[in-house]
Amino acid sequence: MRYPIIIVCSVCLAVFALGSVQPALHQETTDAVGPRPLEKSTETAVVRDYVQAWQSLSVALEQNRADLLDQNFVGAAKERLAGTIREQAALGIQTRYRDSAHDVRLAFYSPEGLSIQLVDTVDYDVQIVDHERLLTLQHVRARYIAVLTPTEERWKVRFFQAAPE
């Protein structure tokens, strides 16, 4: 009886530690979001890059390395997350965010195609580590609003904010 529990716990810990499991993704399909028609390829790219941004966020906040945000964040979102990393580093804190599920809805595609807004109900676990001492593991379900803008390589998150459900 004890072995299965140990195995399950070990798997859970390994998954959390490695963060290698792709989060479940549910996406509301749509062909028009506001003033501009949305191509399927654009929709796919935006959602893919947004979910990747969560991976960057997770690693950057865990390692307190703002440079890891560069690939997926830009502008206000990057500055804000970098500010959090500075605060964490000054306090000796690390946070581990592990997103397990996203329910994404594209909400607005601007007429000139330079910004796209999405609403994501995301499930994630958060761990707080103070001077390498693990303090808590909490499961969170929250609604996030993100605004992404196109860059040379990919869509990057320019704005990122949780909102009450």
Added chain:
Amino acid sequence: MRSKFSLVSLGLVLAAAHVALAQNGSLHLPSAVEAGSAFSIQTVGSGNAVLYIVGPGQVLRRDVQLGEKTSFASGELRNAGHYTALIVGDSFTGNGTFDVIAANLPATMSFLAKPSRLSVDLHDGISGVAYVFDSYQNLILAPAQVLFQLSGVAGGAQSRTVLTHNGVAWTRMNSASKEGAAQFMARAGTVTATRVIQQVPGNPCTLRITAHPSGQRLVVQTDPVRDCAGNAVPDGTIVTFTETYNGGEATVDVPLKRGFAQTELPSHDGARISVATGVVMGNEIRWGK
């Protein structure tokens, strides 16, 4: 085996109850706090503890005395988001979550107007998108009115009031019938952002030429070239003159200069001279016999 399992289960139940007690009893969190406003968190118990407030947008850590109210000053927690609060005391740990929401008073705006230059008289040719933020650069998610106004050229100003949805409002406007710079303004509360839209003449609408002899040659000249709204087409626009005679053909491309295009062509009796610019054909002249 069974008794061991029961003990483990009891331990888990007690631990769960302990956390629930901590969440409900030792940490009284507000359900929501306005970004940048002062607030407090009440704890119960006694002794020293550390209070953490953690979110992707901000992190705070505070040494607290259990049983006392912990106050956060105005401006201390300023970034909107979903936060985890954790209190770690000598004998227990408690946690919970709460939201920090943007203030409803617009303080800044991100206003994108496109294009910066376009032809006159285009229906829905200009678009404006406004994202509205509070004083801490949080997106204001509560609906807010945004007034869009396009003015500064002949004719009345166009204005539209749009409610934001998830912090964003957008509109489309027509370009004016007269060329010139227009002011495209967006206003939310007391915050205003303005962009300049340059409206330029459209394509030539009609084209008419006249010709007169000059020695052995013909001088061919257009009337002033205008778009369909009467605006002078910009200098530099190419006008093509074509002369056909006795099976031959001569073509000359001439840029508009001060609103006209002029050229000299060989004078042949029976020649036909035509003119075109862009997709517009002008009149045709038959010279001589």
